[in-house]
Amino acid sequence: MNDSGTGRLETFSDGVFAIAATLLVLELSVRQAHGDLGSELLHLWPAYLAYATSFLTIGIIWVNHHAIFALIARPDRTLLFVNTLFLLVVAFIPFPTRLVAHYLTGPDERAAVLAYDCTLLLMAILYNVLWRYPRARLLRPDAPPAAVATIDRSFAPGIPIYLIVLGVAFASPTASVALTLAAAVFYVPSSWLMRRREPRAAA
Amino acid sequence: MNDSGTGRLETFSDGVFAIAATLLVLELSVRQAHGDLGSELLHLWPAYLAYATSFLTIGIIWVNHHAIFALIARPDRTLLFVNTLFLLVVAFIPFPTRLVAHYLTGPDERAAVLAYDCTLLLMAILYNVLWRYPRARLLRPDAPPAAVATIDRSFAPGIPIYLIVLGVAFASPTASVALTLAAAVFYVPSSWLMRRREPRAAA
Amino acid sequence: MNDSGTGRLETFSDGVFAIAATLLVLELSVRQAHGDLGSELLHLWPAYLAYATSFLTIGIIWVNHHAIFALIARPDRTLLFVNTLFLLVVAFIPFPTRLVAHYLTGPDERAAVLAYDCTLLLMAILYNVLWRYPRARLLRPDAPPAAVATIDRSFAPGIPIYLIVLGVAFASPTASVALTLAAAVFYVPSSWLMRRREPRAAA
Amino acid sequence: MNDSGTGRLETFSDGVFAIAATLLVLELSVRQAHGDLGSELLHLWPAYLAYATSFLTIGIIWVNHHAIFALIARPDRTLLFVNTLFLLVVAFIPFPTRLVAHYLTGPDERAAVLAYDCTLLLMAILYNVLWRYPRARLLRPDAPPAAVATIDRSFAPGIPIYLIVLGVAFASPTASVALTLAAAVFYVPSSWLMRRREPRAAA
Numbered sequence: 001m002n003d004s005g006t007g008r009l010e011t012f013s014d015g016v017f018a019i020a021a022t023l024l025v026l027e028l029s030v031r032q033a034h035g036d037l038g039s040e041l042l043h044l045w046p047a048y049l050a051y052a053t054s055f056l057t058i059g060i061i062w063v064n065h066h067a068i069f070a071l072i073a074r075p076d077r078t079l080l081f082v083n084t085l086f087l088l089v090v091a092f093i094p095f096p097t098r099l100v101a102h103y104l105t106g107p108d109e110r111a112a113v114l115a116y117d118c119t120l121l122l123m124a125i126l127y128n129v130l131w132r133y134p135r136a137r138l139l140r141p142d143a144p145p146a147a148v149a150t151i152d153r154s155f156a157p158g159i160p161i162y163l164i165v166l167g168v169a170f171a172s173p174t175a176s177v178a179l180t181l182a183a184a185v186f187y188v189p190s191s192w193l194m195r196r197r198e199p200r201a202a203a
Numbered sequence: 204m205n206d207s208g209t210g211r212l213e214t215f216s217d218g219v220f221a222i223a224a225t226l227l228v229l230e231l232s233v234r235q236a237h238g239d240l241g242s243e244l245l246h247l248w249p250a251y252l253a254y255a256t257s258f259l260t261i262g263i264i265w266v267n268h269h270a271i272f273a274l275i276a277r278p279d280r281t282l283l284f285v286n287t288l289f290l291l292v293v294a295f296i297p298f299p300t301r302l303v304a305h306y307l308t309g310p311d312e313r314a315a316v317l318a319y320d321c322t323l324l325l326m327a328i329l330y331n332v333l334w335r336y337p338r339a340r341l342l343r344p345d346a347p348p349a350a351v352a353t354i355d356r357s358f359a360p361g362i363p364i365y366l367i368v369l370g371v372a373f374a375s376p377t378a379s380v381a382l383t384l385a386a387a388v389f390y391v392p393s394s395w396l397m398r399r400r401e402p403r404a405a406a
Numbered sequence: 407m408n409d410s411g412t413g414r415l416e417t418f419s420d421g422v423f424a425i426a427a428t429l430l431v432l433e434l435s436v437r438q439a440h441g442d443l444g445s446e447l448l449h450l451w452p453a454y455l456a457y458a459t460s461f462l463t464i465g466i467i468w469v470n471h472h473a474i475f476a477l478i479a480r481p482d483r484t485l486l487f488v489n490t491l492f493l494l495v496v497a498f499i500p501f502p503t504r505l506v507a508h509y510l511t512g513p514d515e516r517a518a519v520l521a522y523d524c525t526l527l528l529m530a531i532l533y534n535v536l537w538r539y540p541r542a543r544l545l546r547p548d549a550p551p552a553a554v555a556t557i558d559r560s561f562a563p564g565i566p567i568y569l570i571v572l573g574v575a576f577a578s579p580t581a582s583v584a585l586t587l588a589a590a591v592f593y594v595p596s597s598w599l600m601r602r603r604e605p606r607a608a609a
Numbered sequence: 610m611n612d613s614g615t616g617r618l619e620t621f622s623d624g625v626f627a628i629a630a631t632l633l634v635l636e637l638s639v640r641q642a643h644g645d646l647g648s649e650l651l652h653l654w655p656a657y658l659a660y661a662t663s664f665l666t667i668g669i670i671w672v673n674h675h676a677i678f679a680l681i682a683r684p685d686r687t688l689l690f691v692n693t694l695f696l697l698v699v700a701f702i703p704f705p706t707r708l709v710a711h712y713l714t715g716p717d718e719r720a721a722v723l724a725y726d727c728t729l730l731l732m733a734i735l736y737n738v739l740w741r742y743p744r745a746r747l748l749r750p751d752a753p754p755a756a757v758a759t760i761d762r763s764f765a766p767g768i769p770i771y772l773i774v775l776g777v778a779f780a781s782p783t784a785s786v787a788l789t790l791a792a793a794v795f796y797v798p799s800s801w802l803m804r805r806r807e808p809r810a811a812a
Contacts, residue, residue: 011623012626012627012668012671014214014215014218015218015624015627015628015631016627016630016631018215018218018219018222019222019627019628019632020631021219021290022219022222022223022226022294023222023226023632023634024294025294025295025296025298026635028298030302036310037302038313038314052291055290056287056291059290059291062215081794087630087668088665091630091631091664092634092660093634094635095634095637099639099646099650103646108645108647110647111650112646185284220421221421221422224422224497225425225497226425228498228501229429231501233505239513239514239517240505240514240517240518241514244505244517254494258490258493258494258497262494265418266486420621423621423624424624424625425624425628427625428624428628428632428700429632431632431702431704432632434704436708442716442717443708443717443720444717444719444723447720447724457701458697461693461696461697461700462693462697465696465697468621
């Protein structure tokens with residue numbers, strides 16, 4: 001839409017984020033194994049947990065993605081490739097979300113949660129590359145150092161958090177998903193405010 | 204797209220609204236329980252009712268969402284978090300819609316409609332927070348008082364309506380869904396006009 | 407996005423058109439009834455026909471929708487309501503498309519095609535209201551008469567075509583779908599050119 | 610959104626690309642045929658391969674589509690028609706992707722991969738028409754010859770590559786899909802950079 005060098009890339013990325021988040025609901029289904037619908041809906045709590053966790057996580061991803069591209073002067077071929085791989089992993093999230101929704105509290109719960117956690121870890125790794133690569137060579141000349149430092153701080157905990165989450169899955173798959181949800185809840189507000197404030201102040 | 208402080212938030216929200224409304228059709232399915240396809244399609248009326256109700260309801264939500272953000276100067280972290288939770292509930296609507304479509308007129312109809320009504324009530328509560336919070340502290344200095352008063356009036360009936368709808372579900376699940384549809388039909392036109400007229404008049 | 411009075415309405419509508427068109431592919435499925443996959447894929451021609459017909463039809467709808475709103479000064483509550491009902495029917499198209507894809511050439515083909523044709527006829531009726539209502543009272547003062555006349559001509563054949571298509575379904579369901587496809591193929595180019603040329607010439 | 614003569618066409622096309630790419634994940638499913646979920650997920654590698662191949666391919670399509678329309682002055686009816694047919698084929702990609710995901714390494718793998726390869730070949734043919742037709746008569750007067758030559762080079766290998774991929778499918782369906790993935794991986798970066806650089810340099 002805009003022609004600022006990163007606009008088209010962001011438009012396509014935004015579409016993928018919004019669609020991936022909204023498709024999550026299609027992974028919810030009633031299995032009719034526990035008698036009446038009322039108790040069935042209560043037994044679906046792992047599905048609600050998986051839905052909320054993935055929705056909020058994609059929400060954070062979207063916010064931070066804009067924060068990065070607001071500081072980039074012009075994408076190059078490496079950045080485009082990393083961004084496409086990154087979107088590929090984000091758009092994949094509904095699949096392990098469905099696994100968690102179906103298998104949590106069942107005998108296969110560990111495999112389901114490990115698949116989920118590995119997907120998020122891979123996302124976090126690619127996300128770090130998506131920031132560290134342009135940070136080293138594609139920043140706008142007028143990118144405010146405070147904004148750069150804020151994004152640095154904002155991305156630092158990503159990989160460690162998802163490594164911990166992955167480790168917790170071996171002890172308790174449910175705790176692992178709950179921890180992912182908690183990380184998303186605490187992450188959303190901070191990242192947004194940082195982005196809105198600092199680049200403007202410097203403009 | 205635009206950089207007016209709320210633009211990106213609206214773009215992501217718009218995507219979620221349009222996708223959630225359009226995904227509703229995927230919840231319709233033919234069960235082939237009543238012999239030929241023609242009579243089967245006539246027996247599907249609960250599915251059509253659920254589809255129309257949810258589609259129009261999401262349509263209203265979308266219109267009012269724009270009305271709010273047109274008056275906000277700059278989102279803060281609390282608003283972002285409330286908006287993300289709100290979108291999470293809106294994107295969830297296709298799931299209870301499917302329950303209503305499948306179970307209405309069957310033995311599990313009450314549980315299905317209660318799940319639907321609770322989702323809409325939760326949406327209405329979050330929607331009120333999404334208006335009352337920025338109304339108290341984030342309004343644009345030039346927000347016309349008439350526009351603010353109009354949105355106040357527009358949001359006032361939301362929670363009471365969905366509480367009534369929820370109560371009616373205990374007496375008649377079908378009447379509860381029909382009432383939700385009626386609320387949407389009468390709500391759409393009024394909210395839109397109010398928003399278009401007054402902020403402009405003051406500009 | 408833009409604030410020309412119809413911009414937000416068009417953004418939401420565009421989203422619904424693009425999503426409804428792209429969801430059509432989810433209605434395609436292999437039933438594995440004819441032995442090997444190769445011959446199964448050849449037996450799926452009714453599904454390909456239904457997919458192509460609905461995709462091109464939604465493509466036309468999208469083009470003409472923009473042509474209307476380019477000439478409207480400011481939507482009122484009636485127009486908003488008609489547009490929402492219209493989108494509700496457009497977003498419904500994937501459902502009867504799936505019926506045609508599954509039932510064409512089978513014993514239930516007539517019911518499936520009648521459901522499809524009735525959906526398109528209802529769409530055409532609402533589409534005519536969506537043009538005739540604002541044409542009478544909401545046109546921009548500078549709307550070029552030639553552009554208005556062009557849209558008049560462009561909308562005139564809609565309802566008659568879908569009535570004929572509906573009548574043909576009683577004689578041959580397959581011919582009815584083929585006729586709908588033919589109408590879409592011949593309609594796409596003409597409507598677009600008309601719209602692009604005349605409003606500009608007058609501007 | 611913009612009114613540069615091609616803006617609306619690109620908005621609708623972008624929506625179709627983003628949705629088609631993101632819908633691919635819905636085609637992944639666990640069949641529970643190999644015992645526990647962990648080994649089932651490892652046996653799903655054909656599904657991951659199909660997903661990644663189609664996602665990256667649609668990513669390339671999207672990038673090149675913008676490159677074309679940046680050089681076109683004004684679409685005519687033929688171009689609109691070709692673009693709609695082209696989008697119809699792009700939006701169809703999730704269907705043969707599902708076939709590859711389900712049937713690769715099984716007895717029906719050749720038919721599945723041939724359906725996939727034929728879809729991509731048809732896409733490549735329509736894509737070439739979508740470039741060669743406006744290139745001959747609809748270019749902007751200020752379209753830089755270097756940019757035109759770059760797109761020429763960028764489109765030249767498309768049809769040959771997908772013909773080779775189709776031929777390889779007769780020898781090895783898996784190798785055919787892997788080759789399609791390799792083509793996408795090497796194609797993404799080059800096409801993007803070309804587009805960003807040259808039109809700007811001439812502006």
